[in-house]
Amino acid sequence: MEGDIGIQISGDIETPNIQKQNTTSSGFDFLQIPQLQFAQLGYPHAQQWIQAKRATLRPWSLFVNSNNFRAPPSVTRIGKRIVKNVEYFQSNYLCIFIGLVIYCLITSPLLLLTLAISLFICYKVSQRHAKQELTLFNHKLTLAQVYMVVYVCSLPMFYLVGAGAVLFWVLGVSSFFIAIHSTFYNIDSVLCPGEDELNALVMQELPEVDETNLFFRDGIRSIDFVLVWDEHDTHSLSFRCTEFRKIFEKNLENEGLQLEYEDVEPNGLRFIKIHAPKTVLRCYSAILKLRLPMKELIKNNETTTTQSSNVLIQEVNSWINNIMKYFYVDQNIFPTMKHNFTSVYSRDKEYLFDLDKPDFFTSSTRSRIVQFILDRTKFTDNSEDDFAFGIDRLISEHAYVAAYPLHDGNLRSPGSMRYLLYKHWASLTKCFHYQPLDYIKDYFGVKIGLYFAWLGFYTHMLIPASIVGLLCFTYGWLTLYDNKPSEDICNGNNSIDMCPLCDHFCSYWDLRETCLHGRLTYLFDNPSTVFFAVFMSLWTTLFLEFWKKYSAEITHRWDLTGLDAQEEHPRPHYLARLAHVKKKKNNVITNAIEPKVPFWSMKLPATILSFSVVMLLIAIAMASVLGVIFYRMSLLTTMSLWGNSAITSNAILFTTATAACINLCCIVLFNWLYVWLAEYLTEYELLRTQTEFDDSLTLKIYLLQFVNYYASIFYIAFFKGKFIGHPSTYNRFFNYRQEECGPGGCLTELCIQLSIIMIGKQVMNSILEMLEPLFYKWINTWKVHLKPKNSMKNHQNNLNNPNNNLQRNFVKKYSPWIRDFKLVEWGPRSLFPEYLEMVLQYGFITIFVAAFPLAPFFALLNNIFEMRLDAKKLLRMYRRPVSQRVHDIVITNGFIIAFTSNFIPKLIYQLYISDNHSLDGFLEYSLSKFNTSEFEAGTSPANNLRHIEICRYSDFREPADSIDKYKYTRVFWYILAARLAFVVLFENIVAVVIILVRWCVPDMSQELRDKIRREVYITNEIVIHHEAQRALQRNTINEPEIICRQYQQNENANRWNHVMNDCTSITDFDLEVHGAPVSSTRTDGLS
Template identity: 30%
Template sequence: MNPPKKRKSATMDETKRIDYVLVVRDENLEKIQLYLSNLNTLGLETEVVQGETVPVNFVKIIISNSALKHFSEVYDVGNEEINEGMSIYTEPIYTNPFKTPLSDTMPKANKEITDAERIVIVNMVLESTKYGAKDQEYGLTKLINRHIVDCAYPLHDGPANYNMVNTRSLLLRFWANFGYIHKEQPLDTIYRYFGHEIAFYFAWLEYFNLMLIPPSILGVLCFFVSIFYAFFVENFEIQEMCNSHHVILCPTCEEQAQCKYKKLSSYCSLSTWTVIFDNYFTLAFAVFMSFWAILFRTLWKRKENKLKLRWTTNIEDLDTEIRPVFEDRAVHTKRNKITGEIEPYTPRLVRVCRYSITIIACAFMLFIICLAMLTIVILQIMFARYCDSSNNYYLLVNSKWMTMVMGSTLQVIFIKLFSKISAPLSIKLTNMENPRTQQDFDKSVLYKRYLFSFCNNYIPLFYLAFIKGKMYSVPHASNFLNRDVCTPANCVVPLCIQLSFLLTLKALVGNICSLIYPYILKFLKRLFRVKEKVAKVIPQWEEEYGLFESSRYLLTTEFTEMIIKYGLVTFFVSAFPLTPLCALANNVLEARSDAYKLVALYRRPLPLRQAGIGAWNGVILSVTYLSTATNAFVIAFTSDIVPREVYKANTHGNSLNGFVRSTLTRYGTKDYSKYANLHERRDHCYFRGHYNPTGHPQQYDLNRTYWTELTFRFIAVMIFEKKKNILNKSTESAFSPHQKQKPCSPSACVPVPPSRCQEAVWARFEGPPLQSSIFESRKFDSGGIE
């Protein structure tokens, strides 16, 4: 075994740890001399060294202990009074099979400054230090925007090596390791090293994975029970479809002379899968998932509030300071009515114009998404016509399967390509808007990015669920675009295929590619730079300069993908009960791959002080309510559960015998001139729909069955929504920490002191009871501390 490659330590004189690194070119060194001098005056040590493998200069910055203590009090970072009971652990390590040696790490001691808070303090000093004579010439962000400083990044506490003893190496070994994929995540260590934002993200991801376990198990049971139900209990629909050799379907490729008629029995396999994914068990599973979504949000709110107390995070810790970029670009000023100070501002007319441009740009991007989906639909229609008119037996028999797989693959490819464009566009549009505070800037980027991802991922699914095949009327009244019809059963199978491709091809393959991409890039660099000399000893600050840049919105992209996956789990679970299992498998891989990227592949991100997951709570709430309506409409309008019940009610035997035939309409080929040009001649054919048949006085008009089913479909939606409201109220009342009590007299309303047993249980799990001063400074609602 070869010895590990030697690296220069991330310290000065092997005694002081480097906190921050600035990358500056030779021509800009003189421009930051005043900036470095001011940093030295404030108690920060600086040293400039030349790069050994890259033609740049590295400015190493260290904050002294006295300066760290002083600025922690100035910026109110790391001075929190810690309730000792919130960190009590009584279980030894390794008693739980899912624990790691990092599981029992204390969040922080009283008035302790963690590694993440140390970086936050240094960054605040760098952002407030002047580099010029003018009042507005200050801050590291302005130096980077003016291209005086190429980039700046905090340094890891050491190299990522299993043989090293530092927090980064421990996280690499016990967290960012696929061998520990079944272990719990060391959230306290993550909080101490990376800060609040990253810790809350992985806490939410871990909670999401744990909550996915029950629906994954029930989804698998629902799938196998549906198979048994389809083959052994009520297989009338499958038998009728497979034995209908005499029923001939109307072709959709009539413009080609080689177009062939198909028998209804050719869709036997599709009918089998339709019954498996469209039955009463999937309906019950959809009702369960509606309850699960409400429970998910309620329990996460409680867990988030407990983590806020544990990690000493208050909701008042919001970034409401004016952005330096806003000050640079704002040309108007006015006096603040409260403080009396002169502040920059943007006139209302300018803001309206900027937001109008943003709305137009977002509308144009949505138009591109719809145009791409329409293009894929046209390609599907053309490919289906080619298969239906082909003499190849394999293409003729499997045309529907091949068309659905091709369309889903093209859609996933477009989704991946569009996400590469929409992510930077959201930042550019927000820069053009120029919000006043960093909090407004971050929220604006978040909402734009999620809007693009929502439309990019869900518009094809909504098309398959609610539009595909609905515009098709009769053969002679149809045009090219509405020929994208469903199978003779329904559109549940195409929806299942699209969902499975989004959860496997897009998510799974995307994670694998993101992991192997850096190694492929390094291999190509070595391949084309064979003769380039590489230094044997590389300093850590220079080595991390070659890693991927950790942008401020790195986690916004990851969180967007997770919320999209949460929507996939809740929106269309009635059509594909295996969605929770696929999402769980992808999320487990996602958690470790994201951890590995943060620890080994990316520069250390700047810790952000954030109270919980912030605006994502509102997004989750919106998705939760929208998911119930979506499932209700999928059950009512996409599946055949309602038509089956209507058919049973209209038959004397309460059976499904003849149900498939009742969904078809007889059509006379003589009524369509293009059918006469086909080589194969037929007197009549059938198409899916409830119309009056040929020869009827009102032929090809919607019949009474159509209106009856439509009425009961809307009734089914209202019943589903009513059940959801009942479940929502019961869930909130069951998990509310404050139950309604009967009124009592003032003398009788005396608080009962907790028993010793209650105090021990509280100390064991959550620490001792909170003091009255904490209660006085916070408000409570049904979800806990807000």
């Protein structure tokens, strides 16, 4: 029971009883502030402040009364209790703070002596000031200003004697004490003395509240859905909305649903509970063609998998199972669900189904059926308005506030499925365990179950990629000091003067300053990089093929075949925007009259506007990348002017890292802008159905996010440093020199950019994903606890009249429909950001993985926690989603290796240039020479004190004394041809291996095919068995019928043998089961 009462406190509150206690002895009188002669101070404001604090000083006996200490009833009440205690006991807390200060002064002689000296100086200065005002820079100082000067001058002395440590100690101890006291002191027992007695009386008369109560008042009919509307909302109270609700609820009852109304809450919320009787469930199960479990046959057991007779294989499997049992789902908590044979429900075949089972219709099925009815029930008697139906449109019209199914209990109710999932699935301590996917699917529905199945599979597949990436990085680390080019940079005997990085202001620099950059480059650009790139290309193919195979198993296990494609109705917002359109048209499919969208006045302008804004947003993303480029160039110039070798040697790394952080901030900001604008533009396009709306929105957001995240990475990988020219003739952009890569290429900068954006995005997304629903949950909680203006008066009446409705209000405070209303609504597109985040991450670890071998490892770490945080967020922050049924759910690495890394130039040098086929002399060979006398006018270094005649730069060009001065050498063209050949060879090798992998890994395993055939056979046996029983009961079985049945059975067997040879997906099996023609649609991925 909550002991706190939400009463707004303002000012100083003193009850008569407390005032009386102030005049009596409390046993702590020695702590009271003595009577001082305030007039001697001469400061009226200080006198008033001290008098006010003394007047609000509470009796110390009340302050430490042990009877008033009580644990806070809930986390949400802690803040209110602390605020009330600080307002009421502020003078007492101030006394404690002063007492701690005095204690520190007494126990620190040097600090006390310093304070005494400062006070003595202030006293002398005040005497001097009384005789003659002091002046500073011809400005007369007041006494307060003189004191301030003295205190500022004495700060160094206070610091030396430890005043800072004393100050922080006093603040820390006093804050801790105040926090503990204000958290556990029940101030409501002081402000409302009769509250505890009344609550005790109520609790004696009331039984323990069952927070898992999900039934009507009769305790029999379950609550399948809840509707909420606000009595304090002017729109909801309008005659139009009132009539809408009245007709809507009447039509719901006409559909067979049962409604129960709750009394109005103090905050004005009205709750309507909905129950779907079995007759309604049976009717709409047939309409929705739901696949429901059939009756079991005792003689038919479940299919068992064949075990190998090889003893060695059995031993290996046993050893693996002993290890993996620590990662499997706990069978005591989530026992393996028995696989039931299912069939499409039909009213004329009800004898095949066990309708008398209590859990035949699960809670997710019930809520789905009720949602289907709510979406199609009309709320007006106007026959001309064909689209006046659906709960979504009523919510958009403010007739209702929310509509949602209830969670199965709360997070503290042992035994409920929500509690089990929260404790044994969403907990971070279970992050290395398998997921109870069947239970997730049963609780949240197929759509969310498929998301967690895909995320779990994707995370599982990241394990081998992470191991190989770590091995490649380890190889680079172990062979770091064996790399000849980087060792030549770090340990070279002769200095190599490099050309300036910018015009005029930058000077020449020694190549040895880039030692750290060279070694970092080798960590990610070593011989193992090629192997890792090839491996990741194969991993991508294996991931897709194994997902097809795994999704086929999930599709079969969850009966996702035979999804009925229903004709979608127009969206409520679409109809609202076309309410003024008078021209109508007839829908040839539904034969309904719909408004016709004017092409020239609405459709065409909206399309042009949408396309133009998307192009503008892409240009803005490109402009932000350009701005970051200018930032890097400016910062590099500034750091070169600094002159400190420790700074200039790491200038490239520092500018790349800071620019990546700025780019990440721009990405996060643009993401919010893109989503908001994309939703607005898509709404403006007047798309008729929700599917069309979602497809258009998905395309816009993904296009914008792709440009936003990958633009800077593509620039560094394929454009930076590729078209800069040479020192005598630089290729300029807006009269600025282009950026240059380091001596080892741009792979290190690409790695830094990739790691900061990828890891930073994951961290920021995880934080925002948890904070955003917390914020909306707090808003909903505030709405629930919001009381009207007369709530204080009503509350006082409740205290004075124990025989009123307080008991019922007490029970309603714990009602599950109110508890779930505080949670955040799970919208139809709530899973889209989760999928988009994973798709972008997938791009990072596949498109650019050659530059950052650790990307799969960081993605694995993120996904391990992402999976559990998403689960925790769903169970704790969001209302229970309505179950939805759905079907299911290489070249760039070669270019990165060829054109961004130095792999190809090193390979050419080893094979054709070096005499001993090593990298000795490669550094000198990869640097061209430039005569410093040939700089462009105004671009030569301003301080050429060393009079350097030749500087070096990274390129393959002829020297100054050559006939083809500064033109590309023949080796450059050899390297370019080798790079292009490598790309072609890389892609063809990967393509051949991909073809082999796809041929070796079928979309459906033979075991699954055999299992499906077995289940089809057993399903037919069940149908035949029940048909025979019904025939025996009617005593109408005759020989011709038996012969006919045997013939049909043989025909079914032949047909299924044919289907198993021809069909490649589970959808084909389902279509054959129900007599539909086999479709060419394949269940290959996630939708």
